[in-house]
Amino acid sequence: MAIEEIRKAKIDKIKELRKSSVDPYPADSNREFSVADALKNYEEWKENKVIVLAGRILAKREHGGSTFLDLNDGSGKIQVYIKQDGIGKEKYKEFEDAIDIGDFIEIKGQLRDTKKMEKTLYADSLVLLAKALLPLPEKWHGLQDVEERLRKRYLDLIMNPGERELFVKKSQFWQAVRNFLLKEGGLEVETPVLERIPGGADAEPFATHLNALNIDLYLRISLELNLKRLIVGGYDKVFEIGRIFRNEGIDKEHLQDYTQMEMYWAYTDYEKLMPVIEKLFKHIVNETLGSFKHNYQGKEVDWSQKWERVDYYEAFQKHTGIDLAEAKESQLKDYAKKEEIDTVKHIGRGRLIDVIFKKKIRPHLINPGFLILPPVDIEPLAKRWPKDSNRVERFQVVAGGTELGKGFSELNDPQDQLDRFNEQTKLREKGDREAQRLDEDYVEALEYGMPPTAGFGMSERFFAFLMDKPVRETVFFPLMRPKE
DSSP: OOHHHHHHHHHHHHHHHHHTTOOSSOSOOOOOSOHHHHHHTHHHHTTTOEEEEEEEEEEEEEOSSEEEEEEEOSSOEEEEEEEHHHHOHHHHHHHHHHOOTTOEEEEEEEEEEOTTOOEEEEEEEEEEEEOOSSOOOOTTTSSOSHHHHHHTHHHHHHHOHHHHHHHHHHHHHHHHHHHHHHHTTOEEOOOOSEESSOOSSSOOOOEEEETTTTEEEEEOSOSHHHHHHHHHTTOSEEEEEEEEEOOOOOBTTBOSEEEEEEEEEETOOHHHHHHHHHHHHHHHHHHHHSSSEEEETTEEEEOSSOOEEEEHHHHHHHHHOOOTTTOOHHHHHHHHHHTTOOOTTOOSHHHHHHHHIIIIIGGGOOSSEEEEOOBGGGOTTBOEETTEEEEEOEEEEEETTEEEEEEEEBOOOHHHHHHHHHHHHHHHHTTOTTSOOOOHHHHHHHHTOOOSEEEEEEETHHHHHHHTSOGGGGSSSOOOOOOO
């Protein structure tokens, strides 16, 4: 039967119910316990306690005068037994005619074992809570296509309990982040999503317009600059877990809108912050997975070991033969061309270094560790390293051949910051749409003085890494290309 025919048949059932003064969408339920509660207390409640459960029907098996249902309320699944003698002939006939797989119902009855010793709720009465108009996918032949699963995530969650559990773990992941930072003395704050000048990252923003003030605005691409304004304002340790938006390509590690955490600790540098971040990541992994080990892309990653520190320049020279202390832009271009690395969108020395790093060096960084002290060309917001002013005090968390977060000693010299913003402006004028914009208000804030500060940022990409899934499969409703 075609979907539209099924839908029409269900609408006809609703009309019949209403003729019989039955509301197919009542506003309330008398549910007392969850299915999980019933299963947990089954032996104690069995045959001596009347309870009310409610949930969605996921399966229906009729046996002439009796029916078995699988009832799921999100906390678990239980079998329900409905018998004509138990709820009355007239009510049973109404149930047979009106209730289908996918509907929400409320069941009152007692818990008992069947002859096959299956935990079951024997119904004394039932109430329809919500009539579904569309049929659920078949359990084994339904949502097999990944694209369709992501477009109709609600169906994926209904049919695949493992997907629901994935997002429970994601909640635990962010709660672990929050609890750790609060325990470390951090203050959780919120800063605006709409900005006059997007900053804090190399990314193209989404543009919008505010009618009330008749001004053009952007959705934030980072949390960084406003949080550092708060450090200028006198806060000691701040962090934010919030949504950011970047108008960039789609791949297994990138989304257009996603959740990011950024933290800024005053009177701290990148060296002092690294041990804190190592503790943070180990805490997150253990709280989320219940273990320090997991598989990623066929390799075991063990977070429990002491993390190694990898010098950016040494790793770059080891895998490319290029000494970044001497390398000119032309040499980097020649190398990229020889290695067939596309550099069309990568303007300037910093962009070339970064794309070469991602293609040739990053895949070798498997064990959890810190990649430290990159060239200043790729990080316009970090403080220069005193031993070499061409490098910056930055670290990246790396594991499994990918980057999972970065932190650095924050640049608090307003003149140096202005110079670097101006260099970024030159890149934008050459066509680099992701180069950072000059934010004069932020430079002015620095001129009032910001203490030595270290910051760190990580996104939900880390959760996707722990789950060994593309990041879009670990968000509820990712943006998808429209169906043709």
